[in-house]
Amino acid sequence: MAAFLIPLAVLCPLVASIILFTCARHLSTRGVGVVACGGVGLSALCCVILAAWLLARPVTEVLHVDLWTWMRAGGFSAHIAFMLDRISLLMILVVTIVGGLIHIYAMSYMRTDPALARFFACMTLFVAAMLVLVLASDLLCLFIGWEGVGLCSYLLIGFWHDNPANTAAARKAFYLTRIGDVAFLCALLLLATATGSLRIASEVGAAESGQVSHMVVNAATLCMVVAAFAKSAQIPFQAWLPDAMAGPTPTSALIHAATMVTAGVYLLARLHGLFALAPAVQALVAVMGVLTLLMAACTALVQSDLKRILAWSTISQLGYMYLALGCGIWQGALFHLMTHAFFKALLFLAAGSIILRAGHEQDIFRMNGLGRAMPGVTAAFVAGASALAGLPLVGAGFYSKEMILSGLWPARFMLAGHDIPAGPVLWGLGLLGAFLTALYIFRAVFVVFEGDSRTDPTGRTPAGMGIPLACLAVMSVFGGMVEMPDTLAPIHLFTAFLGLSPPQAHEPAWLVLAGALAPLSGLLAAWVLWGRTPRIMREMPGQASIIPLAGSTPRATDALYGLVFVRPLRVLLWFVRHDVAAYCLGRTGRLTRLASDRLELARRGMIGLVAGRTVMLTREGSILLGRMQDGRVRWYAAWIAAGLCAALATMVLP
Amino acid sequence: MPPLPPPPVASQALWAPALSFNESLVLAAVLFCIGLAGVLARRNLMFMLMSLDIMLNAAALVFVAAGARWHDAAGQVMFLMILALAAVETAVGLAIILCLHARGRPTLDGDSNNLLQG
Numbered sequence: 001m002a003a004f005l006i007p008l009a010v011l012c013p014l015v016a017s018i019i020l021f022t023c024a025r026h027l028s029t030r031g032v033g034v035v036a037c038g039g040v041g042l043s044a045l046c047c048v049i050l051a052a053w054l055l056a057r058p059v060t061e062v063l064h065v066d067l068w069t070w071m072r073a074g075g076f077s078a079h080i081a082f083m084l085d086r087i088s089l090l091m092i093l094v095v096t097i098v099g100g101l102i103h104i105y106a107m108s109y110m111r112t113d114p115a116l117a118r119f120f121a122c123m124t125l126f127v128a129a130m131l132v133l134v135l136a137s138d139l140l141c142l143f144i145g146w147e148g149v150g151l152c153s154y155l156l157i158g159f160w161h162d163n164p165a166n167t168a169a170a171r172k173a174f175y176l177t178r179i180g181d182v183a184f185l186c187a188l189l190l191l192a193t194a195t196g197s198l199r200i201a202s203e204v205g206a207a208e209s210g211q212v213s214h215m216v217v218n219a220a221t222l223c224m225v226v227a228a229f230a231k232s233a234q235i236p237f238q239a240w241l242p243d244a245m246a247g248p249t250p251t252s253a254l255i256h257a258a259t260m261v262t263a264g265v266y267l268l269a270r271l272h273g274l275f276a277l278a279p280a281v282q283a284l285v286a287v288m289g290v291l292t293l294l295m296a297a298c299t300a301l302v303q304s305d306l307k308r309i310l311a312w313s314t315i316s317q318l319g320y321m322y323l324a325l326g327c328g329i330w331q332g333a334l335f336h337l338m339t340h341a342f343f344k345a346l347l348f349l350a351a352g353s354i355i356l357r358a359g360h361e362q363d364i365f366r367m368n369g370l371g372r373a374m375p376g377v378t379a380a381f382v383a384g385a386s387a388l389a390g391l392p393l394v395g396a397g398f399y400s401k402e403m404i405l406s407g408l409w410p411a412r413f414m415l416a417g418h419d420i421p422a423g424p425v426l427w428g429l430g431l432l433g434a435f436l437t438a439l440y441i442f443r444a445v446f447v448v449f450e451g452d453s454r455t456d457p458t459g460r461t462p463a464g465m466g467i468p469l470a471c472l473a474v475m476s477v478f479g480g481m482v483e484m485p486d487t488l489a490p491i492h493l494f495t496a497f498l499g500l501s502p503p504q505a506h507e508p509a510w511l512v513l514a515g516a517l518a519p520l521s522g523l524l525a526a527w528v529l530w531g532r533t534p535r536i537m538r539e540m541p542g543q544a545s546i547i548p549l550a551g552s553t554p555r556a557t558d559a560l561y562g563l564v565f566v567r568p569l570r571v572l573l574w575f576v577r578h579d580v581a582a583y584c585l586g587r588t589g590r591l592t593r594l595a596s597d598r599l600e601l602a603r604r605g606m607i608g609l610v611a612g613r614t615v616m617l618t619r620e621g622s623i624l625l626g627r628m629q630d631g632r633v634r635w636y637a638a639w640i641a642a643g644l645c646a647a648l649a650t651m652v653l654p
Numbered sequence: 655m656p657p658l659p660p661p662p663v664a665s666q667a668l669w670a671p672a673l674s675f676n677e678s679l680v681l682a683a684v685l686f687c688i689g690l691a692g693v694l695a696r697r698n699l700m701f702m703l704m705s706l707d708i709m710l711n712a713a714a715l716v717f718v719a720a721g722a723r724w725h726d727a728a729g730q731v732m733f734l735m736i737l738a739l740a741a742v743e744t745a746v747g748l749a750i751i752l753c754l755h756a757r758g759r760p761t762l763d764g765d766s767n768n769l770l771q772g
Contacts, residue, residue, distance in 0.1 A: 632765045633702065637693045 002053045003065050006082045009046035009092065010131045013039045017125035024117030033107035036120035040103045040127050044096035047089075054089055059499030061085075064137060075196045083137030083200070086498045090334060091134035091266055094341045098258050099127045101468040105349050106250035108464030109356065119159060119248065126152035130259050134266060139188055139198040142267075146184065146231075149260045150177050156251040157244045169243035176240040180230020187223035190216055204273040214277075221278040224271065225285055228264025232318045234292045239557045241315055245307040249352030252307060257314050257348050258341040265321045265337050269330040276328065283413040286326025286422075290429045293319030297436035301443065305362045306351050309444050313388065314344060316437065320404060323430060327423070329407035335483060335494050336404060339396035342479045343387035346472035350381040353461050353469070354448065364447045371449035377461055378449050380469040385445050387476040389438035389523065392516035396480030403483060405430050405515050427511075431518045438522025446531040487512045589618050659724070678719035685712035699762045703747045710740045 016039025020032060027035065054061065063084040070078045084092075103123065110116055129148025136142035158170030192198055194212045207217050228234075233241035244256050255261075268275060268285070275282055293316050300312035317340050324333040354377060358367045371378045387395035390402075408430055411423035461469075483494035487509045492502035596611030628639065673681065685708055692705025714736040721729020754760070754767060761767070 631767075633767075634694055634697070634764060637690075641690055641694070 002050060002063055002084070005046045005050050005053075006063070006065050006084055006135060007067065009043045009050070009096070010082075010128055010135065012042040012046070013124040013131070014128040015039060017121050017128060020117050020121035020124065024121070027117065029111065029116055032117045032120055036124050037100065037103045037107060039124050040096060040100045043127065043131065044100045047092045047096045050084060051089055051093055054084060054086070055497075059086065059496075070138075070140065076192055077196075078140040078198055079138050080141050081137045081199075082135040082141075084135065087266075087270060087334065088134050090338060090497070092131060094338055095127065095130050095134065095259050098341050098345050098472070099130075099254055101471055102250050102254045102258075102345060102349065105253075105352075105465050105468040106248075108462045109250055109352055110248060113248075115159070119156070122152050122155045122159070123251070123254065126156070126255060126260070130263070133263055137200055139191065139200060139203070142200075143184060143188065146227075146263065147181065149255070149263060150174070150181065150231075153177070153244070153255050153260055156255060157247040159247050159251065163246075166246040169240075169246040173240040173244050176233075176237050177230050180227040180237065183223040183230070184227035187220045187227065190220040190223065194220075200270060204271065207274050207277055217274065218278045218281060221271075221275055221281045222284075224267060225281055228267050228322075229288065230264075232261045232264040232322070233315050234264075234318060234322060235288055235295065236557070236560075238292065238296065238315050239561065242308050242311045245305075245311050249307070249348060249355065252311070253345045253348035253352070256311065257344040261314060261318060262321070262337045262341070265318065265325065265333055268322075268325045269334050272325070272328070272330040275325070279414045280416075282326050282328065283415060283420075283422075284326070285322050286411075286413075286426060289319045289322030289324075289326055290426055290433075291319075292316070293323060293433045294429060294436070297433055297440060300440040301436065304365055306355065306364050306444060306448070307348075307362055309364070309440065310344070310347055310351060313347075313437070313441065314340075316433065317344070317388070320401065320430070320433065323426060324404040324407065327408055327411035327426065329404060329411075331495055331498050331500055332400065332404040332407050334498070336397075336400035339387065339400045339476070339480050342472055343384045343396055343476040346380060346384035346469065346476050347388065349465070349469055349472065350377050350384060353377045353465055354381070357459060357461065364444055367448055368451040369449070374461065376466060377469065380473045381449070382445060383473040383476050385441045387480070388441050389519045390434055390515075391438070391519050391523065394477060395519075396476050396478070398516070398519070399480035399483055399485075401430075401434060402485050402512060402515050405434075406485060406511050409511060431514060434515065434518040435522040435525075438519040439526050442523050442526035443530050446526060450531055485512050585622070589615065589622070592618065673719070675719055675723045678715060682712045682715040682719070685709075685715065697764050699747070699751055699764045699767075702764055703744055706743060706747075707740050710736055710743070 016035050019035055020027075024032065054063065065082040065084075067080045067082070070080050072078075103120075106119070106123065110119055113119060126149055129145045129152060131145070133142055133145025133149060136145060154170050154174040157173055158167045160166050161170075188198060191203055191212075194216045195203060195206045197203070206212050230237045233239075241256060241261065245252055247256075275285075296312045296316035296319060300309050300316060303309045303312060317336070321333040321336050321340075324330070324336065354367070354370060354374070355362055357374060357377070358370065361367055387397045389395060390397035390400075392398050405427055408427040409423050411426060413420045413422050482491065482497075484491045490502075495502050592611065593615045596615055599611055628635075689705045689707075689709035689712060692708065693702050696702055696705065714733045717729040717732040717736070719729075721727065721732075751762065759767065
């Protein structure tokens with residue numbers, strides 16, 4: 001039965017998507033919503049049944065479903081095959097349940113949009129592709145899902161394609177993630193040539209038993225890291241995610257916060273056995289993760305667009321996950337992935353409700369004092385904010401960050417034979433990140449909800465949007481309590497779920513205390529700066545210039561991309577367009593003629609004659625060759641046929 | 655060139671092909687030459703496209719014939735792929751003709767559209 005449910009879970013959203021793409025005209029607005037939510041809901045039901053089935057089995061049980069052989073060439077074979085173990089079970093539960101809630105929300109949110117069917121078709125297709133990504137047991141099959149989610153991301157960022165800025169944002173996201181896709185393909189080719197198969201289990205097994213050379217493992221993992229960084233908008237690819245907020249808010253919640261951007265984290269966690277063999281790459285992941293974490297948190301601190309604050313916050317939280325992966329705490333990264341999916345989806349959906357009620361206003365400085373007008377949405381947003389900040393006990397983020405931070409303390413890097421105890425430094429930077437997180441998110445909370453009411457929100461938040469908000473708020477508050485540090489309570493449901501033994505070494509109590517105090521001090525600082533004295537900070541001109549570096553980061557990275565990628569391409573294009581080669585040839589010919597004329601005048605001798613002949617030959621030759629390029633297709637075809645005949649003759653005739 | 659593997663034993667074949675392998679090769683070569691001559695001689699873009707399709711079909715015929723000779727379905731699979739290729743090629747060609755119309759050059763003369771001349 002379980003083997004039948006896995007393809008069914010993928011098929012339900014896929015069929016819904018096909019229905020919506022093909023027969024949208026015959027469906028009413030309500031029908032479109034029912035088909036989309038039904039597809040994702042059925043898939044969620046399948047996943048819950050699968051979870052009940054798998055959790056009743058021993059932890060090492062892995063369910064393999066081989067659908068068909070995709071290709072077989074020489075010693076290489078690729079399969080369309082699914083695999084359900086504890087990691088993929090966690091991912092499909094997160095994807096379908098959070099995705100289902102977002103679909104229900106989107107039914108109300110997008111109700112008046114004329115292209116509703118196209119929106120839901122892309123969303124359900126995304127869920128299907130994401131399920132393929134997390135369930136695949138063959139890396140090539142995983143790549144299908146990887147490309148599929150990228151495509152849906154592109155389609156949905158540019159959903160309102162009447163505005164050129166939106167399509168530009170979509171293209172930017174597509175191009176930047178494409179760099180990562182190429183790196184992913186390089187990694188696949190390396191691994192395929194090294195082992196002849198792309199099965200995840202056999203890859204990791206072959207690498208661990210030493211059949212794959214050290215260099216191949218390093219190169220392949222490095223390519224994987226580039227791919228994951230591009231997908232997750234980490235340094236140096238961070239520029240696309242803030243622009244991706246041009247899409248509808250449910251898209252930002254589902255794709256650019258909860259699921260797709262965490263695909264890279266999933267990939268690295270799935271291949272953690274492979275990464276353990278490449279400590280240098282792991283160290284790189286940790287360093288880039290911590291850099292991204294701090295840079296994105298500083299940038300979020302000076303943004304004034306509510307959705308952009310959340311986007312930079314997503315980048316920053318993904319930095320946490322990569323920091324954990326780089327130090328080998330992949331279970332902590334997965335735990336943070338889960339809680340992050342809950343609270344970031346909640347924050348985005350609440351932000352969507354606020355923006356809708358405030359009349360499509362996204363600037364936080366123009367929507368003061370919304371707290372009294374919409375208490376329910378305020379409560380949801382504050383629940384999400386405290387979970388993101390990791391306020392002790394009341395936020396899911398506290399427990400997952402605690403798991404990462406306490407794992408960071410003893411971390412060491414083995415680089416080129418040296419044992420580098422980098423743990424305390426990374427721990428300190430992670431703690432600084434937690435402080436900044438609380439600072440920027442409560443800045444948004446205080447500015448948006450406190451103070452005098454300037455805008456007059458109209459209408460009510462419909463139940464279709466309220467219920468998903470309430471569900472996600474409950475998950476954000478209580479979702480983290482499945483795993484607690486030993487100092488608080490010996491609850492280790494999450495590590496037990498993944499089939500790992502709970503950490504043996506007890507972290508010192510002051511580590512937990514520091515992890516709890518950092519967000520609290522951030523909250524206090526935010527209250528002092530923006531909550532208590534609203535006038536001073538809010539009326540300050542050029543608010544973004546407090547941290548000049550952070551304020552200019554987005555522009556600086558765009559300029560950097562322009563310098564590194566766009567400028568050389570432009571130069572190349574200029575060369576091609578102005579036919580520089582032909583120009584140089586022509587110039588050379590003219591120069592030769594000039595020189596020969598001078599020589600002729602001077603000598604009227606042998607040299608002049610030879611030079612004259614050269615000029616004539618060059619000119620005649622160029623005219624003859626130019627005649628070949630007469631722009632007539634038939635002559636080109638004739639040349640090709642003649643060349644083919646000549647090539648065949650040299651091959652066939654002895 | 656490596657020697658070709660022998661065809662399967664005759665008793666395994668359930669039917670006899672209407673054309674022998676050599677005959678179909680000759681037919682394909684004739685078709686190909688007709689198509690090539692059409693591409694080279696006609697000036698009408700539509701007829702050039704049709705001639706291109708004849709050439710593609712000649713190549714496809716070789717695949718089918720080879721598949722029939724060695725009793726391998728791969729030849730027919732290749733035929734399907736060539737069919738798709740031909741459809742794509744025709745679509746692109748027709749799109750170019752439509753583009754020319756949209757640009758104000760409503761002509762089907764392949765030789766007059768020679769903006770790319772050197």
